[in-house]
Amino acid sequence: MIKISFNKKTLKQVENVAKAIALPPQKRKRxxxxxxxxxxxxxxQNITRQQMPEGSKWAKRKKRRTKRKPKMLLGLRQHIIVSGSSDENHADITLKRGNYRVHAGVLGSRHSKGNTVTAKADKNHYKKNQPEGCSRAQAKTLKALGYEIYARRMNPNAPRGKKIVPTVKFMVENFTTEEVQGAFGYLRDMGLMPPHKKSWQIKTPSRRFLGADKERTTKAWARAFQSMNYGKK
Structure with a gap:
């Protein structure tokens, strides 16, 4: 929430200061x-342009798997309102509740100030996020770490009991999801890979949007005075 109010710093930016102070309460409120x-x-407009009130661009999202990068916080635009609690000495710009899980104002505050939350993995977290089969990236990791299988899986004529490091192509085409999970579990047990993280922090950078730069604020006051029949038309 931000407040618009009468103060010396604000009133120096507009003409007819004396007339502003002399306005009746209802006109001051208007x-x-x-x-x-x-x-x-x-x-x-700041949200639409993905920028801070002073004009600097918001911090970008972290890299996404898809090339498409939709704009952020667009849904908050419709919830920005001038609060009904405003009186003749101040006006509040805030966010109405909306249909989010939390109040839109809480969501807006988190993004404006920046936020850090701690996420915890349940026992099935890594299984749920496991792709089907074996991805090329997983196969490359297993190959680099020297994961071995029985040679006869690739060559029926190989000596019995001999083990080899399979090719990336073979792993991608033949390894099941369960086998990949087992392979990485084996490598972790052997100390060749770090254990799964039990928790991690998710940081949201500040993406302020409420407010306007000095030029826009000055024009807002000037237009408001003109509409009240004060100042130049």
């Missing part, structure tokens, strides 16, 4: 709500 409405629009 003036502030018009300024706030303009800043709320700027806040929605």
């Amino acid at each position: 003036l502030l709500r018009r300024v706030a409405a303009n800043i709320a629009t700027a806040s929605r």
Whole structure:
């Protein structure tokens, strides 16, 4: 939430300061709500442009498996409102609840300030995230670590009991999901791979969107005064 209010720093940016102070309470309230409405629009545009109020771009997402990188937080735009609790001395720009699992304001605050949460793996986490069969990346890892199978799986004429490191192609085409899990489990037991992480941190960088830069704020005040028949038209 951000507040728009009368103060010396703000009023120096606009004309007719004396007239602003002399406005009746209802007109002051109307003036502030018009300024706030303009800043709320700027806040929605910040999300559309994926930028901070001062114009710098948001931190990008981490690398995704897909090339498509959809824009972030677009759903929050429709929840940015000028609060009904605003009075003749201030106007609040906030987020209404929305249909998220948590209040949209809580979600917006987490992204604005940045957030760190600790994720924990349940006993089936790594099994659930295991791709079907053996991926090429997994096969390369197993080959690099020297994982062996009985040679007769690749060559029926090989000596009985002999073991070899299979090719990447063979593993991709023949290893089952269960065999890959077993292979990596064996390598971890042998100390050739680190154990699975039981927990890890997920960090969300700050992606502020509420507010506007100095130029937009100054224009918002000027337009609000013009609409109240003060200042130049």
